[in-house]
Amino acid sequence: MLRVVVLGAAAGGGVPQWNCGCPVCRTSRNDKPELQSTQASIAFSADGEHWFLVNASPDLRQQVTATPQLHPRAGKLRHSPIAGVILTNGEIDAVTGLLSMREGSPFTLYGHERVLAILRSNSIFNVLSEKNVTRLPIKVDRPFEPTLPDGSPSGIEVLPFEVPGKGAWYLEGKAHPSGKDGVGDTLGLRVTDKASGKYFYFLAACARVTDDLKARLAGAALVFFDGTVWRDDELIVAGLGAKTGQGMGHISMSGGDGAIESLAGLDIGRKLFLHINNSNPALLHGSDERNSLEQAGWQIPADGTEIAL
Numbered sequence: 001m002l003r004v005v006v007l008g009a010a011a012g013g014g015v016p017q018w019n020c021g022c023p024v025c026r027t028s029r030n031d032k033p034e035l036q037s038t039q040a041s042i043a044f045s046a047d048g049e050h051w052f053l054v055n056a057s058p059d060l061r062q063q064v065t066a067t068p069q070l071h072p073r074a075g076k077l078r079h080s081p082i083a084g085v086i087l088t089n090g091e092i093d094a095v096t097g098l099l100s101m102r103e104g105s106p107f108t109l110y111g112h113e114r115v116l117a118i119l120r121s122n123s124i125f126n127v128l129s130e131k132n133v134t135r136l137p138i139k140v141d142r143p144f145e146p147t148l149p150d151g152s153p154s155g156i157e158v159l160p161f162e163v164p165g166k167g168a169w170y171l172e173g174k175a176h177p178s179g180k181d182g183v184g185d186t187l188g189l190r191v192t193d194k195a196s197g198k199y200f201y202f203l204a205a206c207a208r209v210t211d212d213l214k215a216r217l218a219g220a221a222l223v224f225f226d227g228t229v230w231r232d233d234e235l236i237v238a239g240l241g242a243k244t245g246q247g248m249g250h251i252s253m254s255g256g257d258g259a260i261e262s263l264a265g266l267d268i269g270r271k272l273f274l275h276i277n278n279s280n281p282a283l284l285h286g287s288d289e290r291n292s293l294e295q296a297g298w299q300i301p302a303d304g305t306e307i308a309l
Contacts, residue, residue: 002156002193003045004200006223006301007037007053007063007279010229011173011277018057022240024283035283035302038063039093040204040275041226043070043082046155046193050083050148052187054202060097066304080105084146086138086158087111088167088187088204090118095125102127106149110210112160113137115177120170121177130185140183145194159190161216164207166249186233186249196307200224203235204275208250209262218266221309225263227273227300230254230280230289240279250275253282253293270307271298 007303038059042048072079143159165186171290192199200222235241253256282289
């Protein structure tokens with residue numbers, strides 16, 4: 001059985017963001033702490049004992065502490081159920097948590113060569129000793145089976161695929177550490193339990209929905225999808241920033257070209273937004289935006305939500 005735990009559903013900065021007094025952040029601090037959310041990541045497992053993370057958010061230590069499935073096994077002095085981490089991009093939101101995994105437990109790190117090149121170019125990631133952390137490149141449209149710590153197969157197939165998006169913000173205007181152009185900066189994943197054939201999709205970043213993407217997602221039982229902003233100019237209108245959602249490489253939830261409209265009618269069983277920015281009014285229960293989202297069959301998961309397929 002394929003099990004998925006939502007470790008966090010928020011975009012960079014989380015909810016509340018440390019320096020933000022927007023309506024969502026104020027409400028989550030003062031009135032409705034249940035709105036609080038850590039930065040986007042999930043964990044999945046086929047056997048309930050060995051888990052793989054998708055991205056390592058800056059909140060990873062907090063997320064592991066809050067998730068019993070990821071605690072060390074009773075009676076073990078040093079142990080972790082985390083067998084590997086799969087990176088879908090090189091953004092700060094996705095890689096910073098790796099630095100919280102430097103205490104010597106072995107795991108495998110999977111990422112596109114363009115993302116692994118970013119890690120190699122920054123010596124701070126050398127705290128992940130190669131004796132314990134093997135870095136394996138993954139390729140677009142090439143399925144792979146992540147392995148367990150003893151090298152045995154996990155029973156899970158992961159298919160990375162290209163998603164419209166952008167490279168990491170901090171590399172804008174700079175030469176990419178990989179030394180070449182090409183796809184791989186933003187990936188989606190299809191994760192399949194080989195025994196049952198059940199699968200889900202994960203897309204933490206997506207700039208637009210293409211016909212190819214619609215064909216992939218059609219009929220899926222479960223999709224996690226980029227929900228960064230409700231409207232493209234949200235940050236600008238709210239006075240919180242100067243970039244549009246598209247300028248950051250993220251599709252909006254609403255609008256004719258937004259995720260809700262673009263993915264309607266695809267017979268997706270369960271649709272969950274994640275990587276949701278603190279500026280997004282859909283986070284507020286009872287808001288017009290939240291009502292519209294739910295009426296369209298979408299959900300915003302709380303940290304710790306577990307789903308079995």
